Amino acid sequence: MKVRKNLSASQRGLLEIDWALFGELCRALALRVAQHYDPDLVIGIAKAGVIPGAVVASIIDREFAAMAVTRRGTEAMPELVSGPPVGVAGRRVLVVDETCDTGHTLKLALNEVQALGPAEVRTAVSIRTGPYDPDFYALETDKLIVLPWDRETVVDGDLVVRPDLAMYLAGEG
Numbered sequence: 001m002k003v004r005k006n007l008s009a010s011q012r013g014l015l016e017i018d019w020a021l022f023g024e025l026c027r028a029l030a031l032r033v034a035q036h037y038d039p040d041l042v043i044g045i046a047k048a049g050v051i052p053g054a055v056v057a058s059i060i061d062r063e064f065a066a067m068a069v070t071r072r073g074t075e076a077m078p079e080l081v082s083g084p085p086v087g088v089a090g091r092r093v094l095v096v097d098e099t100c101d102t103g104h105t106l107k108l109a110l111n112e113v114q115a116l117g118p119a120e121v122r123t124a125v126s127i128r129t130g131p132y133d134p135d136f137y138a139l140e141t142d143k144l145i146v147l148p149w150d151r152e153t154v155v156d157g158d159l160v161v162r163p164d165l166a167m168y169l170a171g172e173g
Contacts, residue, residue: 103132
């Protein structure tokens with residue numbers, strides 16, 4: 001879950017995105033990109049940005065690759081795990097993530113891609129939730145987002161509601 005600091009979770013409200021809606025958001029994002037940009041390569045930021053990145057790349061019929069960024073805690077700055085592919089030089093690149101609030105993850109990914117000498121780089125997210133302004137997004141909201149893969153987790157072999165989401169839903173978050 002992505003939580004903006006300037007509003008509490010209860011003040012923001014909750015927007016649960018199911019798989020069907022997420023698919024439509026990816027479709028809308030692909031259309032926006034295709035209308036204004038012609039990338040040679042789409043790079044999804046793992047983990048969650050790989051899903052919309054791969055869908056967008058498939059819809060616009062472009063090559064797809066991934067890079068991995070992680071955070072070691074909810075307040076931690078993002079860290080590079082694995083960089084973009086070496087074949088970026090001289091190409092038009094689209095960097096995709098699932099959501100964007102502060103832009104820290106996109107900025108890190110963008111810097112890593114730019115260091116490889118692309119012809120041009122633009123950014124895209126399925127859902128813009130904060131002040132950072134990517135080049136393309138499908139939906140903008142200030143609500144707390146729960147993506148389909150963030151709703152449940154496996155505990156002892158069973159799918160259960162994620163503990164942080166369960167606390168929020170119970171009014172404790």
